[in-house]
Amino acid sequence: MPIHSLGYVRLDSTDLEAWKTFAGDFLGLMPVADEEDESLRYRMDDYPARLVVSRGSESKMTALGLEVLNERDMRRIASEVASTGIKVVEGTDAESDQRRVTGFVRFDDPGGNPIELFYGPILDHVPVRLPTVSAFVTGDMGMGHVIVTGENGRALKEFYTDVLGFYERNTMGGRDRTVWFLSSNDRHHTIGVTSAPGPGRLIHLMLEGASLDDVGLALDRAEKLGIPLMNTLGKHTNDHMVSFYVYSPERYAIEFGFDGLRVEGEQPTYEITEGAFWGHKFTPPPA
Known part of the structure; x- marks a missing residue:
């Protein structure tokens, strides 16, 4: 890869x-x-x-x-x-x-x-000290995953797969609003790409905690700090991540999750017709 x-x-x-x-x-x-x-x-x-x-x-x-x-x-x-x-x-x-x-x-x-x-x-060999999280799941799967856009989502998909060598994992949204989920390692997806008017932009970032308690405590912190909720706690159908979403200060969709699938190498791709097995009820951004 x-x-x-x-x-x-x-x-x-x-x-x-x-x-x-x-x-x-x-x-x-x-x-x-x-x-x-x-x-x-x-x-x-x-x-x-x-x-x-x-x-x-x-x-x-x-x-x-x-x-x-x-x-x-x-x-x-x-x-x-x-x-x-x-x-x-x-x-x-x-x-x-x-x-x-x-x-x-x-x-x-x-x-x-x-x-x-x-x-x-360049590593400084100073142990990370996280203030409120036991650990993040990184290592061979990197920071997490993102979703970005472009005027032509298919052209993005072909660039990331044909030129950069990403695996195709799955799609959603049907033929008219396709999102392609792609990976460069054993994390179910490293990047998602889709079509949207205007110049390309980041719309989503996911970080994965090491335990379900990390997710629950983060959900409590969101309420305490007044961080606006985007999607309630739920479980995804593609990567099986148990997570919730909030809006960042710029209204990026930030997902805090746990227990996402590891997928070994390249596997057959598939289409999902629902984003979640349960939960993930959407709330519009605050005015």
Whole structure:
């Protein structure tokens, strides 16, 4: 598999104070200080910060970091991306140091989503200390999963499978509103892609706790902190994740889950007609 896992997500936000409450107090990620700028950096395991939120003039995703095994794989994949006509730019040493990686390249996928392929995370060997979560499920499955959009969802799917080598797991939504769930490892899905008007954007991020208690306690924190609920506790039909969803400060759909399926290698794909076995009752975003 050319891509190892989802390594990090970088965001711009107009409200860093809201993210301090959301990422630290609610999600239970470990804040990491950095004297270079005022960006918020959060660890969830032995890797460097996997979520970075910087102050920006508008709220948007600035990088979806996909980890590869080594420099050789990064350059090989970058060459394949460039062969499709997509411009690939190598990150500078200073940018790599800021991300705490040995090296990376950046490009936009066919939907316009900013992608970074990186290798060699720089470990500081300081144990992660999570304030309210026992542990997150990461390791060989990476940070979690995301869903992104583009004007042409099928073109996105073909790019991630044909060029980046992702497995197809399943679809939902029928022929007119298809969502493709794709994976680069044994997590049921690493990324989902679908069509939506306008430039590509992040619409969903999932983090997986190590226990059902982690989910229940996070649900309690959401109520205590006034984090708006998007979907009630439920169990998905595709990855069997027991989870709930909330709205982030920018109205991203943030899922906090437990016990998602591990799927070994490539398996036959399938269509789901219901998103949940039970629960996941939807609530519109607050006005």
